[in-house]
Amino acid sequence: MSALVLSGCASKEERAGASAGAASAGWNKESGTVKIGLISPMTGPYAILGILQQNSIQVEMDRINQAGGVGGAKLELVVRDSALDPGKAVQAANELVGDGQVRMVIGPSLSAFYNAAKGIYEQNRKLNCQPGVGTGDFSVLKYGFRSQDPNDIGIEKLMQYFQGQGVKSVGLVYEADDTGKAMDGFIRELAPKYGITYRGFQQTRPDDQSHRPYIDKLKDAGAIVVSSNASGAKTMAAADEAGYKGVMAGTSGLQNVSFLDAAGDLAIGSVFSAVNVQFNIRDQATWKPGYKAHVDTIVKKFGVVEGTKSGAKMPKGTAIAADCVTAFAAAAENAKSLDPDKLAAAMTALDIPNTETPSGNRIKPADHEFFHVEDLHIYRWDKDDKGWFITDATPKS
Structure with missing residues (x-):
């Protein structure tokens, strides 16, 4: 199944049929469950970041699972609270790289925390995707990818x-x-x-x-x-x-x-x-289809964040975190494998159009960056x- 189908370029019925075909092919014999880890602040002053990431990741996992999963296996989220403590973030990274069922880790968020953990991922050949890291050079990494716009x-x-x-x-x-x-x-x-x-x-x-x-x-x-x-x-x-x-x-x-x-x-x-x-663009007819579908689900399931003083609103999710799951599932299906080296290679070969991703951004991580200045x-x-x-x-x- 192509990356474009997995990311939603076809109708829901076509996507479901394609995923069901992949499931029946049964290329994934390793496990009935594929785990994805999330390391983010779930408590403390930055807890909203972790909550928004978790919400979007879970919504995208549910969509993929309903369409047949990844190689017939269901995706499962494993969450670890960094509590805005670099020591806890590194401890969580060590724990998750040691779990053979965890095939990708999202986080830890914040550049300093990721800098402390990225060596662990590289040494242990663990695919990771970062929607909360604004600085650093990802092109020098083999297993690290960034789904945030760098500064x-x-x-x-x-x-x-x-x-x-x-x-x-x-x-x-x-x-x-x-x-x-x-x-x-x-x-x-x-x-x-x-x-x-x-x-x-x-x-x-x-x-x-x-x-x-x-x-x-x-x-x-x-x-x-x-x-x-x-x-x-x-x-x-x-x-x-x-x-x-x-x-x-x-x-x-x-x-x-x-x-x-x-x-x-x-x-x-x-x-x-x-x-x-x-x-916050009022004309929803201009919204990207994949983005609108994701945001509508987020709002229906989790609601919105509303400013106590401004009254401004934002969805209670962050779609760039969901993009990590979209890319992982597409790479796994294209590679027909959960091997980290094959997954990393398949990630760099992705080109998913901006109309078909949760964030409404094109995903083309040949340089390990999902997004570029033209995006x-x-x-x-x-x-x-x-x-x-x-x-x-x-x-x-």
């Missing part, structure tokens, strides 16, 4: 947008952590490529009462890139106070309702680069009497 291509998409808007200069206001330093490096490298002057990196501190001094140093910049958390909201407040008239921008974290809760109406007109996130969009936040909504402002070329 560097997010910045490049913003530079393309700025160029199209006639923006001549850009500044960065961000935490002085590893992510902030990486963002500084990306802008420093990419801005000149698009004829944009980089005004520099203003490093924020957790005890800052105001970000006004940072804004004052960048008041002449045509755009300012901000952090996607409460710190970024503080930067927007300072920009509003200073009467800044340029573009306020960020990467995919600005899609979250928690950001809107922190920024409030200051986020109106802000833009962010991200893979397909159409939930990203620029979205703009707006608000009217009906509430918050986004508009796709992606440059046409």
Whole structure:
């Protein structure tokens, strides 16, 4: 069965028939169950991340199982709580690589945690897929794949947008952590490529009462890139106070309702680069079919996350995590094997169109990256009497 069929390019009836055919062929003789592991924060301040990932993964597993499973075997999810503790994340990785029924691990989320665990996966030949890791080079890995848009291509998409808007200069206001330093490096490298002057990196501190001094140093910049958390909201407040008239921008974290809760109406007109996130685009006729089917199921089964202050909504799932399951099932069926080397090779050969994936993004991981700069969009936040909504402002070329 082709990767395209598994990912949903045919009708539901055709997909079910094809999967049933694969099941009857019975190529998978190793086990009646194929386990996929998830390592993510399920408790603590970042628990929402783990919950959203688990919801989407389970929905996609249920869809595949209803269509006949993988080689006749049912998919089963095994969850381990990292509790935002790198030691627990590494412990969970060691546990799951030792389980022969676990054929792929999703996570641990967050770049620092994955950096601590990726060697374990490589040494133990364990396929893994990462929807919560924004930095690092996956092309050097054999068994690791990324289903999130990495920060560097997010910045490049913003530079393309700025160029199209006639923006001549850009500044960065961000935490002085590893992510902030990486963002500084990306802008420093990419801005000149698009004829944009980089005004520099203003490093924020957790005890800052105001970000006004940072804004004052960048008041002449045509755009300012901000952090996607409460710190970024503080930067927007300072920009509003200073009467800044340029573009306020960020990467995919600005899609979250928690950001809107922190920024409030200051986020109106802000833009962010991200893979397909159409939930707050009101015209559902424009939604990708696979994305709409996945999101509709998520909302029906788990509901939505609603901002307590903003009232903005997002589905209680993250479809890029489900993409990991889609790709795994397609690779296993194409390889007719659960051998990790054959699975990894089959993953790199996938090319699943954006109309047929849970996230609405094309999956083509030849370089171990599911998504590339051409897959990203620029979205703009707006608000009217009906509430918050986004508009796709992606440059046409």
